Amino acid sequence: MAAARQVNIAIIGAGGVGKCFLAQLEQLAQRRPNPKLVLCYISTSRKAVYSNEYSPIGLDIAVSALASSSQTPLALPSLAEYLSESDAKTVLIDNTSSQDVANAYPLFLSLGVSIVTPNKKAFSGSYKLWKDIFSASAQPGGGRVFHESSVGAGLPVISTLKDLVETGDEVTKIEGVFSGTMSFLFNSFAPTSGSGGKWSAEVKKAKELGYTEPDPRDDLNGLDVARKLTILARLAGLEVESPTSFPVQSLIPKELESVASGDEFLERLPEFDAQMEETKAAAEKEGKVVRFVGGIDVAAKQVKVGLEKFDRSHPIASLKGSDNIISFYTKRYGSNPLIIQGAGAGGDVTAMGVTSDLLKVLASL
């Protein structure tokens, strides 16, 4: 039998998702000896581990090797050159949320390096970057690019939408709850039974449980959801210019937009509880509950993000915990949509989407 082929893996980012991915990669390399997966580069924003000979870095000691390393990360153009000069095929795993790294994808892809990432920035930034990425990938010899975890973490959202489009179905509408944080907040604030807590108290609790960004305004401004909708709308064929080119409702009171810190924001948020209480009461009057959702009307070329009212029996209303739900309405599926539901955030499930994308790349190399 022939010797196992080798595939080089480079990883940028070793935070929550990065560490979970390393653990999954270690398991994968043990279970599937062919192709041989060789970690040849790993970096955080300040440190790196690599050698001129692409020597394997032990997957079990990568994190501690990083901590004790005195090497600094290669500049992105140098990293692209370094990776593309190996004889082996190479996959870059971008586990950051960096716009800079995203901007370099076309360079990596044009040099034949494949990319797997949960980073939303590349696919929800300017429409020019989106086009540059996919045209670099489509060139002869271009690398492949997968980003399942950029929407709904490990849930099969991107792959399902691509399958629908590529097999010739006509997607007419996409709607759902796309943020684990928003899901948790509204499931607690406006539950389908019982009365729920005060808005500011729920935000504080979500932060304490680690369900929000360090500054909760980074969730409440709606931009995270807008980025995900931008990605799905583009996959469905709409040329969305940017995540700020359609209506996005922010849940940050105008008066608190410019306060200095997340802590000060949380301190003053109770002043605005009455506004959210009013919104909740208005929905209750109609027998409904309020939820923070995103929607894409493909025919009308409209994308929007914000609060909407739902019947208590609606699947969006009865969501639990921090689950996401995404409904695809298509010509083939008719009046009952294809629905995908489950945890849409968390290190392990996000890393799972990255690992399953890596398996797709490996199958194609």
Place this chain on the structure above:
Amino acid sequence: MAAARQVNIAIIGAGGVGKCFLAQLEQLAQRRPNPKLVLCYISTSRKAVYSNEYSPIGLDIAVSALASSSQTPLALPSLAEYLSESDAKTVLIDNTSSQDVANAYPLFLSLGVSIVTPNKKAFSGSYKLWKDIFSASAQPGGGRVFHESSVGAGLPVISTLKDLVETGDEVTKIEGVFSGTMSFLFNSFAPTSGSGGKWSAEVKKAKELGYTEPDPRDDLNGLDVARKLTILARLAGLEVESPTSFPVQSLIPKELESVASGDEFLERLPEFDAQMEETKAAAEKEGKVVRFVGGIDVAAKQVKVGLEKFDRSHPIASLKGSDNIISFYTKRYGSNPLIIQGAGAGGDVTAMGVTSDLLKVLASL
């Protein structure tokens, strides 16, 4: 630029799914000129179209060419030889539900022919056949094999389960409604609001709407669901011997098992309405509704198929039309399962699963 590579396509079966697939293949070939997809063989059980030179058969005229053809189908071993002797890579699309064709998969795969199919028989027959198929595929030079549409039609059920397992998650439980026919019957017979119709009347209506097999007993015996559970259980790691090696509840009254025809069965079914009415009433007494479900408990190595009671607010109870719903409970996803829901039957959505599998094979060739 290099000339487009060529991939040969052979199709067995030109019924409901087969015709929908041909239409999708025609669209696909127009949209994606590379690789060039060449239909070189198509057959029904009695007729075939092919030539010694693998000449392209027009995708738009394949059905009419079949109708007017005087060629008979090649025997399966001859077909395998014929396909494997071409210089081009070849994909066999099995759009039948034939056990004979399924039995020949190991031969095709060992000769390097890839297989894409909605045919459940290959994956839910004997455990020996299952092992033979996947070991033939795993050989150096073996063909690839995909069968998304064998469970839930085009819904991403198989691919999601494979992703969970291959990325190292631990699947603990799978449950759901796996039959469009059973879904329709119970959503009408025991709706979450209102009283529903008589059992025999609902079965008759389902048959008239084309939702059942020609003889409705082929749905009501539970074997179709048992086959799907067998496939999922095996993918989750259980060595299920056959679809009859675990408890399967049949909804055919003993007295009607051996009546001669489906028509006679339907005529006599009203005699047994009282039994089903009793089952419905027993559930109603607990505020519940009855549904026909399948479940796999991976840890306990148990598979079962039959009637169960569900709260009216349970996602399985509130299913609509002939939708399927499949819940994956895993270690990573915790207490809230990963759920996939939507139409699980129909020519177009079944063909969609076949077409998306074909795209996966093409990406790997």
